[in-house]
Amino acid sequence: MQQFLNVTLTGLGQGAIYAAFALALVLIWRSTRIVNFAQGAMGMFTTYLALTLIEAGQSYWAGLAVALVAGLVLGAVIERLVIRPVEGGPELNAVIVTLGLFVALQALAAILFGSTFRSFPAPFDLRGFTVGDVNIAFTANSIYVIVAVVVVMLGLVALFRFTDLGLKMRAAAFSQEVSRLLGVRVGRMLTLGWALAAVVGSLAGLLIAGGSLVFPAYMEAVIVYGFVAAVLGGLDSPGGAVVGGLTIGLLLSYVSGYLGSELVALAALAILVAVLLVRPQGLFARTAARRV
């Protein structure tokens, strides 16, 4: 029972991060119909920037701020420079470009920061709370992770629901031609969308790194889990991404806790294939027939 509780709580914490990551994928997919396979590598890169600052003596929060700003800039620059030319083109070309970014960023991080394992500090206590005389796997840091993800999500909801900018971004994603006619600068909105997604991806990278080890390939598996979560919820649905993320976090945590951590990626593959074969539009997609 205690193990079940621990595995569930760990899964919830992981799930929150996967949800944030899936949300970043969904943001980009909705506006440009591109799955950003470089998302993980971008998050990894900004996390290394934060780590460099923290190791130079700055606080965790300074590192966090720099990582998020760096993510914003990186996302915007990448969209302008390499994604814009393949937007709306053959879908395979865009996939290949994001994969190229993925390899290049990962190798660049290894060149600049080295490929050794380095420990990343956590801002809060990593020891589990004690309830009665039982130690549970829920830490002050897990609360921070969940709160951070919830705050970001509420921020995004507020942006898209209650601001002009959010409305313009939704319009640009919904119909480029019409929004252009109505005076929305569609190009800028797409750049902004990539930048925001990269901020969320950077946050996910930092949260995963907190209290564990970072190395250039540490986001490789996360990009897969985030993708599976996004597909589970439906690539078009931000709400679906959140539910998908939490579900994947829990499922993978059970697999890891009861079967073996080596099988986690295999389980993710199995879930992905099952979802794509049974309900390819995802659990929450509005459009019934979607080619996958």
Add this chain to the structure above:
Amino acid sequence: MVQQTDRPATRAVPVRKRRFRWRPRSTFGRHGLAVLVALVAVVLVLELTSPFRNSQLATMSYYAIAAAGLTVLTGLNGQISLGHGALMAVGAYTTGLLLGPEGDGALTLPLIMLIAAAVTALVGAVVGAAAARLHGPYLAGATLALAVAVPGLAIYFDHTLGGEQGLRIASPEVPGWFDATIYFLFAHETPSAKYLAYLGWGTLLLVLLLLANLMAGRVGRVWRAVRDDEVAAELAGIRLGQVRVLAFVVSAACAGLAGAVLGVVVRLAAPSGFTIVLSLSLLTAVVVGGLGSLTGALLGSALLVFLPPAVTNLGIGAGLDGTQAAQLAPFVYGVVLILVMLLAPTGAVGVLKKVSGRRRRTR
């Protein structure tokens, strides 16, 4: 999909009669002749170059086998696969298990390689059946998941598959008849490394011959039809699912053969040898060479072998340490992938065709 305009089949044929035809009329004859010429070239190159170049060429052979398979899948049938590294792992582990730790397995190496290809083709059939309904990014994501998942299996079954350390693969002995033939021709013994290069290139040429014929024939036309316009293909009576699965099976069998050659050349099958970067390197090879062209796959795999030492040396010259300089090669792959997609999506072969076409027109 990368645009690829096939040349019109009817070219102006010279009407002069009784001209000596140096190119055989049948497709198979033409391909067979090209392979024979290539075989002679391979023998000469392998005999005239140093053992170090021989081992590089052995490496190139398995990259090229896998890239040829991938270019059929991605270039001709329009299905992207980031899981070919994982499929190579299946081939390599199968070879290792059948060959036995001391090379004392009951089967001969060619038979083992065939079995490795068959096993991988079977895995490819399963993956292909799931992948047949997927497009672009969905297929990329699913095969990426495959690439991440498969190395975990080797660690989970560490009793049979050797876990993180991997499975040691015995180096096969040089067969007596082969040694004798080379001795007869060139009057020297064949070291094991050179035999492996021969083995790899022999397999590669065979694979290229089979794939070239497949591509030139009905199957290739059907694959291209499905790639270019699914609806039209389906209306023409083509069963999309079957065609896609067949492409995946053929491609996977190539990856399995490549894995088998990799296994005996590297003498080790370990999870760290089949990372995502391997799959993405293969993708780089086919994209840079030109999607859908076997020549392109060859060019691209030559790049995978001969570029890393060059850029690593440059990096060390620029003051990087060894491990950092080793990462320059994947960095270049990534940058090259992006640049090719932005500037010349048809790859090297496409650019060459365009240049030679322009020259022919102006003449």
